[in-house]
Amino acid sequence: MRYLSDIAANDQNDVKAPSYTVVGVNSGYKWLIKNWTLDLFGRVDNLFDRRYVGSVIVNESNGRYYESAPGRNYSAGLTVSYAFQQ
Secondary structure (H helix, E strand, C coil): CEEECCEECCCCCCCEECCEEECCEEEEEEEEECCEEEEEEEEEECCCCCCCEEEECCCCCCCCCEEECCCCEEEEEEEEEECCCC
């Protein structure tokens, strides 16, 4: 879980991006088979698909201070390695 408080978008501190909290999960499992290691993992960011300000452009001249953050996204992977005998 990650929390970020509100942040000022201009020098006068009268325009602010609101605070937000986002949740992510990740998990994995590792198998050791003789000299081989297999590491399987998965991850979900922004689990509840929350809309929030991803970045602030401070003092943007046209008043477009905010850029949105990505929605829910996924990643998965597998790492395979071999340990040579000496």
